[in-house]
């Protein structure tokens with residue numbers, strides 16, 4: 197009985213510790229490693245899409261954004277960008293922004309070597325430049341995981357670190373699309389940076405997150421109904 201109680205106590209501590217760690221280094225709310233961008237201002241919203249591009253998902257999403265005339269910001273994974281340069285060129289032609297989500301979607305704050313950390317950031321920059329001739333201006337660290345070394349590495353490459361203000365909290369949906377779109381947009385206020393995923397960690401397959409890009413039309417409709425306009429990330433926070 198005592199052993200069981202101690203095991204439960206240890207488990208509680210472990211979970212609390214894990215949550216505390218998340219709150220400290222990965223949550224957008226954490227101020228431990230500042231400054232990071234989590235929102236802008238004005239009655240506008242930036243729609244951002246992480247973890248792609250993914251063939252069959254990102255192209256369908258681009259069709260929606262083109263039809264709705266909504267500019268978006270894509271945080272691409274370097275490896276995925278090298279596989280699908282034509283999708284990056286289509287984003288660029290549409291007026292979408294293309295930004296850095298690392299080369300292989302790793303926890304950047306677990307990389308001990310400064311050179312390896314730089315390579316994770318430089319690799320995605322190079323993939324974006326090779327496909328489009330453009331230079332990324334923002335880094336969104338995968339999982340929001342950051343520390344002083346990550347912020348320094350971003351600064352050395354001239355990238356501002358950006359997180360988000362609204363994201364779905366589950367990787368596999370347990371609710372209908374209408375309910376998920378409502379959950380995502382319900383808390384959106386002025387200047388929000390909204391995250392959806394058009395891939396699964398850049399693996400070339402949307403996996404459990406295939407439903408997220410498909411929510412875009414509902415999310416756009418819901419936010420438009422509240423009078424929001426859509427802008428790219430740099431339009432939302434640029435110059436500040």
Ligand SMILES: [Zn+2]
Pocket residue numbers: 246247297301338339397
């Ligand atoms: Zn990601």
